[in-house]
Amino acid sequence: MNHGVVLFHTTSAALRAEKILVQAQLVVKLIPTPREFSSDCGIAVRFEWNHAARVKELLDNARVEVAGINQIK
Amino acid sequence: MIYLDNVATSFPKPDAVIRAMSNFLERAGGNPGRSGHRLSIEAGRIVYNAREAIAELFHARDPLCVIFTLNATHALNLVLRGIVRSGDRVVMTSMEHNAVMRPLRALERAGVQLIVAPCARDGSLDLDAMRRAITPGTRLVVVNHASNVVGTILPIAEIARIAHGAGALVLVDAAQTAGVLPIDVQTMGFDLLAFTGHKSLYGPPGTGGLIIGEMVDTAIIEPLWRGGTGSRSEFEEQPDDLPDKFESGTQNGVGIAGLGAGVRFVLERGIENIRAHEVELTRLLIDGLQAIPGVVVHGTRDGQKCTAVVSFTIPGHQVSEIGLRLDEEFGVLCRVGLHCAPAAHRTIGTFPQGTVRFAPGIFTTQDDLCATIDAVRRIVQG
Numbered sequence: 001m002n003h004g005v006v007l008f009h010t011t012s013a014a015l016r017a018e019k020i021l022v023q024a025q026l027v028v029k030l031i032p033t034p035r036e037f038s039s040d041c042g043i044a045v046r047f048e049w050n051h052a053a054r055v056k057e058l059l060d061n062a063r064v065e066v067a068g069i070n071q072i073k
Numbered sequence: 074m075i076y077l078d079n080v081a082t083s084f085p086k087p088d089a090v091i092r093a094m095s096n097f098l099e100r101a102g103g104n105p106g107r108s109g110h111r112l113s114i115e116a117g118r119i120v121y122n123a124r125e126a127i128a129e130l131f132h133a134r135d136p137l138c139v140i141f142t143l144n145a146t147h148a149l150n151l152v153l154r155g156i157v158r159s160g161d162r163v164v165m166t167s168m169e170h171n172a173v174m175r176p177l178r179a180l181e182r183a184g185v186q187l188i189v190a191p192c193a194r195d196g197s198l199d200l201d202a203m204r205r206a207i208t209p210g211t212r213l214v215v216v217n218h219a220s221n222v223v224g225t226i227l228p229i230a231e232i233a234r235i236a237h238g239a240g241a242l243v244l245v246d247a248a249q250t251a252g253v254l255p256i257d258v259q260t261m262g263f264d265l266l267a268f269t270g271h272k273s274l275y276g277p278p279g280t281g282g283l284i285i286g287e288m289v290d291t292a293i294i295e296p297l298w299r300g301g302t303g304s305r306s307e308f309e310e311q312p313d314d315l316p317d318k319f320e321s322g323t324q325n326g327v328g329i330a331g332l333g334a335g336v337r338f339v340l341e342r343g344i345e346n347i348r349a350h351e352v353e354l355t356r357l358l359i360d361g362l363q364a365i366p367g368v369v370v371h372g373t374r375d376g377q378k379c380t381a382v383v384s385f386t387i388p389g390h391q392v393s394e395i396g397l398r399l400d401e402e403f404g405v406l407c408r409v410g411l412h413c414a415p416a417a418h419r420t421i422g423t424f425p426q427g428t429v430r431f432a433p434g435i436f437t438t439q440d441d442l443c444a445t446i447d448a449v450r451r452i453v454q455g
Contacts, residue, residue, distance in 0.1 A: 009314045010304045011106030012137050015114075015121035032109025040312075041304040043109050043117075063135070065314070 004049040006059065007033060007067040009040045017045050017064050024058050026051055040067050075441045077407045079434030080221055080249055080382050082271050082278060086335070090275055093119075093334035097327045105326045106303040116326050123333025124316075130274075130336050131266060132257040133284050140283040140319045141329055145248040146172040147297075148267035148283035151319060152244050153177060153215070155294040159184030161212035164203075164241070166227065167420045168192045168220045171413045173246055177215070192420050195373045196225030204235055211241040218250040222417040222428065223372030224355070224379030226254065233262040242289070248272060249380055252339045253347060264289050273347075273434075274339060276332030279325050291315060298322070347435060351381035354433040354442060358383045361446035367453045371421050371428060384421075384428035387453055392429050395452060399429075403448035407431050 008014040014030060021028045026047060033044040047055050049071050059066055076084050097119060103112030105120040121136070128136040142148040153176040157163055163180070165173060167189050181187040190206040192198050198216075207214055214236040219226045233243045244265040247256060252273030258266055263286060270280030285291060292313065299311040300321030312318060339347065356376035362368050362385050371384045387395060396409035410427040411418050418424040433442060 008304075009312065010137070010302070010317045011117055012121055012124065012316055013314075015106075015117050016125075016136060018118075019121070019125075030109070030114050038307070040306075042107060042306070043114065 002049040003046050003072045004052050004055070004069060005031070005034060005037065005044040005046050005072060006055060006069050007037055007040065007044050009065060009067050011041050011043055013064055013066075014041060014043045014045055016062075017059055017066075020058055020062050020064065021045065021047065021055060024054070026055065034072065037068065037070050046072070074404045074406065075437075075445055077405060077431040077433055077437070077445065079437070080272055080380070080430075080432035081408055083273060083275055083434050085436060086275050086277070086331070087338045089334045089338055090277070090331045094277065094327050094331040097330035101326075101330075105324050107323075119330045119333065120324055120326055123329045123336065126333050126336040126340065127282060127284075130252070130256070130340060131284055132259050134259065134287060137315050138285045138287070140285065140316045141324060142281045142283055143279055143325070144271070144281040145246060145267045145269035148281055149173055149215075149244070149246060150176050151283055151297050152265050152267065152294065153180065154297060156242070157185055157213060160186075162186040162188065162208070162210060163213045163215065164188045164190060164206045164211055165215040166190050166192050166198055166217070168196050168198075168222075168225065168227070168417045169215065169217055169414070170221055170246065170248070170417070171415070172248070173215050173217070174416055189416075192225075194421055195371075196220045196223045196417070196421060197373065197378075198227050198232075200228065200231055200235070203232055207235050207239045207241060209239050211236070211239050213242050213244060215244045215246065217246040217248070218254065218256070219380040219382075220372075220414070220417055221249050221382065222412050222414050222430065223384050223421060224249070224382030225373050226250070226378060226380065229263070230261040237262065249382070252336070252344070253351060253380055255344050258284050258286055270328070270332040270335065274332060275335030275435075277328050280328040280332040283319070285315065291318065294319070296321065342435070350435065351433070352376045354437055354439070355379065355381045355383060357439060357442050358431055358433065358446070361442065362449060365446070365450050365453055368449065371423060381433050383431045384423070385431075386423060386426070386428050390452070392427050395429050398452050399448055403444070405445050405448055
């Protein structure tokens with residue numbers, strides 16, 4: 001499975017994002033932020049990369065501040 | 074035992090609150106928001122869900138604008154010490170609790186101009202007096218939503234309008250009203266709302282918070298303390314992101330778990346139902362006490378105009394003696410004295426003796442209050 005991660009400035013934002021994405025029935029998991037992306041906050045939301053556009057749209061609409069969206073190679 | 078001290082700390086707590094706290098300690102005991110392992114994430118989720126429940130209760134758009142604090146006093150200090158600077162003009166009322174009064178008196182000594190808008194003897198506020206007090210250039214207006222001494226409800230939405238007309242920020246002390254009266258931070262127009270968890274939100278002591286309105290520029294609020302947040306860890310400077318800017322150090326996760334369950338309990342019961350029950354109890358108490366010759370009931374004496382707080386005195390009897398007899402002879406638990414609000418007692422004319430304060434809660438029954446009124450009658454009769 002090809003995955004992506006959403007990075008956040010705060011843990012609260014990551015938890016909020018997880019909830020929004022789960023409610024939209026996307027398959028996501030909170031994981032320790034992969035160090036190669038050197039994020040601001042310790043946890044990130046992993047998702048299936050083919051849903052990247054939907055993830056971005058959902059978080060934009062809910063005005064969740066995102067620090068970055070990256071594909072895991 | 075009849076517990077009538079609910080506006081100090083509500084008791085008993087709903088079972089769901091006790092279960093949520095026990096669950097947190099047994100199953101989710103990680104450090105919320107610090108690590109990426111499952112126990113830390115589960116603790117973080119519980120804290121986040123409490124944030125969401127509180128945002129729902131107060132109609133705040135963004136749960137991340139809910140800042141957890143130790144209590145209302147902490148939230149009030151965060152704003153007062155975080156925003157007010159020497160030379161600023163601050164307006165408050167003469168019914169404020171020491172949680173507002175003491176930080177502001179200290180700021181006054183440091184060069185802040187402090188204006189006290191006078192309230193009437195029943196605790197009500199003349200809006201014209203407020204209009205005169207809030208002159209253009211006023212930095213901040215601080216008002217309690219309802220008095221902890223007599224329960225008198227202040228017209229905070231109108232006060233917010235007046236304050237905004239003068240360019241001032243509005244800080245509401247909702248210690249007595251969160252979970253009891255409808256509060257909508259968007260339509261009522263407050264900038265900042267301080268609340269506590271251990272009263273009418275049925276959480277444990279050591280919980281509370283601050284709601285920061287969408288229009289407030291958080292850059293103007295200095296944090297009370299700085300430290301680890303689990304975010305932007307590569308920087309030695311405090312982050313500006315909410316809620317982290319104001320939540321350094323490990324959170325009271327177990328307390329917040331209980332608070333979240335308490336808020337859910339309130340949401341499930343419905344504020345309207347809770348309020349209706351309390352109005353009924355307050356009326357019964359006011360009418361019953363006023364019917365006893367020799368008892369003086371203070372405040373509005375109108376259950377619609379106050380929260381479930383009834384203060385009274387019996388001329389010729391010390392309030393401390395009444396309190397002791399109620400506890401020892403009748404099992405009625407209440408608070409007597411000045412209730413940490415000397416200014417309010419000066420306003421209603423009961424300083425320095427204070428009053429006997431009965432504060433029924435969601436679990437109080439009419440039978441409890443009939444027995445209480447009977448106990449007061451027997452004390453008056455000697």
